[in-house]
Amino acid sequence: MTTSKIKNMVDFAAVSGISRPTLSKYFNDAESVRPSTRSKIEAALEQHDYRPNIYAINQNRRRTRNIGLVVPNLTDPFFAAIARTIEGLILEAGYNPLLLSSHGGPEQEISNLDSLRSIKPAGVLLAPLGRASNADAVAAFAEEIPTVLFDANLEGVEAAFFGSDNTQSIGLIVDYLCRTGEPPVFFEMETPINPNALRRRHAYQTSMERLGFEPAFVRVPGEGWDFEEIGSREGAKMLASKTRQTNTILCSNDRLAIGLLSAAFEADIKVGLGADSPLRIAGHDDHPFAKYTCPSLTTISQDYTSIGARSVAAILAMADAPDDNLPPENALFEGRLVMRGSA
Known part of the structure; x- marks a missing residue:
């Protein structure tokens, strides 16, 4: 293993003898390069102990491989459990989940959306606060960034929604x-x-x-x-x-x-x-x-397995075809009675 520090992809291209466009293609989708080239890149990665800055790579794209996930309050175990389910589905799809909490406040909810807008996400999954949300600001965000609402819907926001019936x-x-x-x-x-x-x-x-x-x-x-x-x-x-x-x-x-x-x-x-x-x-x-x-x-x-799966599927479809002008998808899922000792 080399002892010299590789600072960026330009340095790695120089020491590995692989062009930067080929490296970018590999880091975006390893299967998109020839097997022989892929083997050479992987050997060079091991030799030089280089790990690319995925965030920086993403920022050079029109849309990144990041998907934002915003929930009302992560201190609530209910929303923490929902977030874990959705995070897993995002990772399985090959995207990077960015989890943010609104901490029950409308200003923080909009601040979260502004932060996500600045990194050009492929899409955003938002469980809005509801009555306290700034619906106009959320609507403006949804016009710019592919957005799916889950758990609670917002009147006047043109976005896909998945929740409980x-x-x-x-x-x-x-x-x-x-x-x-x-x-x-x-x-x-x-x-x-x-x-x-x-x-x-x-x-x-x-x-x-x-x-x-x-x-x-x-x-x-x-x-x-x-x-x-x-x-x-x-x-x-x-x-x-x-x-x-x-x-x-x-x-x-x-x-x-x-x-x-x-x-x-x-x-x-x-x-x-x-x-x-x-x-x-x-x-x-x-x-x-x-x-x-x-x-x-x-x-x-609540059937949060189905709600999470449909929400992620919808945001991935929107990320793959951001210019499609299809009407927002909406679906409600039935709940299940759980009989326990209190009633």
Whole structure:
């Protein structure tokens, strides 16, 4: 192995005797060069211990091999799990995933998109904040860079979207709760943070009416992404008031439900299916912690394997043909009822 430091591809071309265009072609797609040339390049790489700066190579292209992935909050295990799934699919396709978190803030969300724009990505997968998002700025970005939205859609943004069918999933769990006990009230924040929450609110109402029951809502104050804290604090107030019309509570998402379970424990109220349990609690999303609560949380599992696969397939198709003017693809995926001990 040589002891001289190879600083860039120009240096490597000089010491290896291989032209820079051929090297660029190899680093873009090794199978695109002749086997004999490929062997020579690989031998030279080993001899000189050279590893190219893929970022710099990408920057010289009209579009890079980078795909941006932006989620609302990576501290949330739910979005961390989704991101891991999508990252793996991007890597399998031979692209470089660049994962960014918006940390629950609209300014950071747009800052992330601006940063990605500067490196000319092949495309971007965005799970938007929702109500807090700057939809106009996202729409402008999507006109310039191939963009796919997942998890939550944004009105006025012309982009492909893949997410869960909240009408189907809420209908499924409302049917189950009504069939196995008292009809549920719907526990939610007064000002939902994303479009999914609004769709779930509407789906609950229509499902209850379809079954012949009067919808009942518990709308609690709270802002931001501290769902567990809101669920615990406001749930404690609700439980203390003893004004519930039913012993069954369906929460808008699992994180609110986890907080409510905590409040029930503190109030010494047993949660579960048996006759000795005066309270049933259910959620939505199948949060990674839902199976480990006490009791474990009955919920709806979103099909994020399919959502991730379709999102990645769509962004790869757009990256391969960025000038195609096809209408944005949209698809919703059904949820699956997960029956556990809480309801």
